[in-house]
Amino acid sequence: MPLGSSVRGLLGRYEPAAIRLYRGRFIDLDALAATIASVAPDSMRVLEIGCGDGAMMESLQRQLPATSMLGIDPGVPTPGRMFDGDRTRVTFEESLTSDLIARGEPPFDLVLLVDVLHHVADVDRQTVLDDATTLTAPGGTLIVKEWEAGKGLGNRLAFVADRYVSGDVTVRFMRRDEMQALVDNAVPGWQRTCEARIPPRRANLLLSYRRSVD
Numbered sequence: 001m002p003l004g005s006s007v008r009g010l011l012g013r014y015e016p017a018a019i020r021l022y023r024g025r026f027i028d029l030d031a032l033a034a035t036i037a038s039v040a041p042d043s044m045r046v047l048e049i050g051c052g053d054g055a056m057m058e059s060l061q062r063q064l065p066a067t068s069m070l071g072i073d074p075g076v077p078t079p080g081r082m083f084d085g086d087r088t089r090v091t092f093e094e095s096l097t098s099d100l101i102a103r104g105e106p107p108f109d110l111v112l113l114v115d116v117l118h119h120v121a122d123v124d125r126q127t128v129l130d131d132a133t134t135l136t137a138p139g140g141t142l143i144v145k146e147w148e149a150g151k152g153l154g155n156r157l158a159f160v161a162d163r164y165v166s167g168d169v170t171v172r173f174m175r176r177d178e179m180q181a182l183v184d185n186a187v188p189g190w191q192r193t194c195e196a197r198i199p200p201r202r203a204n205l206l207l208s209y210r211r212s213v214d
């Protein structure tokens with residue numbers, strides 16, 4: 001059992017606050033949500049691929065309260081388990097992107113990949129991005145946020161947290177150029193609309209692309 005599951009079990013009702021405190025050492029999700037909302041303010045349907053416990057979607061809902069959101073994550077038992085916002089227009093599923101494509105899910109105005117790619121095996125990263133682009137509507141936006149590989153203490157702590165707390169052995173961060181090349185390859189002809197660093201750590205790199213209206 002990964003260290004994270006054992007610790008979470010011990011925390012009981014303090015788990016949500018403890019997770020917020022722990023994650024806040026690495027990323028300010030409200031600042032991230034504000035940046036996302038500023039890049040794609042008119043998004044009516046949002047897909048988060050790899051939504052985990054739903055923390056990111058909770059922050060984003062405060063920025064875009066009228067937006068319908070779908071969060072998918074095949075890697076956690078109950079996606080959106082900690083989501084504490086209004087669930088009226090929010091759905092969580094254990095689905096893969098390929099499941100959504102196979103069932104003909106209409107494309108979304110905004111597709112998010114937040115701290116997901118470094119958990120995906122190298123050979124599968126391009127496929128996840130290709131699926132993300134398939135699920136982005138013409139005129140829609142794809143946003144990828146990753147922890148950029150580096151040499152400092154912050155980078156080592158982020159690796160230990162992701163590798164040993166989550167128990168995920170595939171964790172590998174990318175340098176900016178590799179991340180950019182990977183995403184660029186998936187979005188030929190799309191317009192890059194934003195590159196941002198999200199506090200409190202410069203390693204939080206966000207790239208945003210708009211699909212042309214075909």
Ligand SMILES: C[S@@+](CC[C@H](N)C(=O)[O-])C[C@H]1O[C@@H](n2cnc3c(N)ncnc32)[C@H](O)[C@@H]1O
Nearest residue numbers: 049050051052055056073075076114115116119
């Ligand atoms: C660090 S969590 C991020 C959760 C959420 N995006 C957030 O920022 O609050 C990474 C998540 O990516 C999920 N994941 C890994 N590979 C995936 C894939 N191929 N498709 C969808 N989700 C995936 C994992 O199960 C995990 O829950």
